[in-house]
Amino acid sequence: MKLLDIGEVAELCGLPASTLRFYEEKGLIASVGRRGLRRLFDGEALDRLSLIALGRSAGFSLDEIGDMLGLDGPPRIDxxxxxxxxxxxxxxxxxxxxxxxxxxxxxxxxxxxxxxxxxxxxxxxxxxxxxxxxxxxxxxxxxxxxxx
Amino acid sequence: MKLLDIGEVAELCGLPASTLRFYEEKGLIASVGRRGLRRLFDGEALDRLSLIALGRSAGFSLDEIGDMLGLDGPPRIDxxxxxxxxxxxxxxxxxxxxxxxxxxxxxxxxxxxxxxxxxxxxxxxxxxxxxxxxxxxxxxxxxxxxxx
DNA sequence: ATACGACTTCAAGTCCACTTGAGGTCAACC
DNA sequence: GGTTGACCTCAAGTGGACTTGAAGTCGTAT
CATH class of the missing domain: 1.20.5 (Single alpha-helices involved in coiled-coils or other helix-helix interfaces)
Incomplete structure (x- = not known):
């Protein structure tokens, strides 16, 4: 599977890279590794981002979404x-x-x-x-x- | 018409008095006068508060609502x-x-x-x-x- | 008359979700 | 092998909508 640079993910999901770093810091998404300093993401990050967008638009806070998606880990939903x-x-x-x-x-x-x-x-x-x-x-x- | 203390208005509209002062400071509502230091409100304040609640729930910012209601004055709506x-x-x-x-x-x-x-x-x-x-x-x- | 509690002002603090800035690194292209 | 530009970190700043705190005033009930 193709690995994505943060800029590509940003492009695909419509969020600025700074937000993606912020989400990573909160444990909402995770990179699969680094190329040098640079984060590499895979398709799962995009899935999670789409769930995050879904949750945000449903009025959940990022913390609530973190609880639901399981901070770092597979989504376990209440x-x-x-x-x-x-x-x-x-x-x-x-x-x-x-x-x-x-x-x-x-x-x-x-x-x-x-x-x-x-x-x-x-x-x-x-x-x-x-x-x-x-x-x-x-x-x-x-x-x-x-x-x- | 009965004049209302800020506490009574707060009770009626379900907002804390601090919020009403804040709204007054922004020019969203106005008191009709004072008894000593205390603000006195009339029914119009309640009407405006109800329009403010309406606007908020429609997603307008307080500034936008201020524009629409006419900061201090009769509502003129775009x-x-x-x-x-x-x-x-x-x-x-x-x-x-x-x-x-x-x-x-x-x-x-x-x-x-x-x-x-x-x-x-x-x-x-x-x-x-x-x-x-x-x-x-x-x-x-x-x-x-x-x-x- | 005095005490109480609801009011007053003004400045500063809070919360959330980000964004910005400074200063640095480094992969890729020419 | 040098330049470039996208990336990096960390700390601090932003914006909207209030909330809180300290210190003071004052109408009303006893």
């Missing part, structure tokens, strides 16, 4: 936790759906102030209400680096 | 931006939906390693793919303060 997080995600999805509708309505509604519009207020309440019980932020996947 | 963000939210929703399915599948699938499961891999790709073009994180609504 199924109960995944199901729980899936439930939370479904909540979030419902909330964001209400939110999207509210935004779209606000963008079109001619009422002078949105606070006077019953439709907006209904959607607003729907969007915010569920947020109260959220556990931690669900971030989008890390954005690609700015350059290029 | 409709094009709202529609644009609604589109982005819809993207996020689709991604999170794939993600939720992937997590749920991972929680149930008996395959020894998820990386070997075609279903998981398909969902994984679907969940991660769209994340590449995301602009900024869509956070959940701010969590209620820890105590009580």
């Amino acid at each position: 199924r109960a936790r995944l199901a729980e997080r899936a439930d939370e995600l479904d909540q979030t999805i419902r909330r964001l759906t209400a939110l999207s509708k509210a935004l779209r309505h606000a963008a079109e509604c001619p009422a002078p102030s949105h606070m006077e519009c019953p439709t907006f207020n209904r959607l607003r309440r729907a969007a915010v209400a569920r947020g109260r019980e959220a556990r931690s932020p669900a971030k989008r996947a890390p954005s690609p680096r700015s350059g290029s | 409709r094009a931006r709202l529609a644009e963000r609604a589109d982005e939210l819809d993207q996020t929703i689709r991604r999170l939906t794939a993600l939720s399915k992937a997590l749920r599948h991972a929680a149930e699938c008996p395959a020894p390693s998820h990386m070997e499961c075609p279903t998981f891999n398909r969902l994984r790709r679907a969940a991660v793919a769209r994340g590449r073009e995301a602009r900024s994180p869509a956070k959940r609504a701010p969590s209620p303060r820890s105590g009580s």
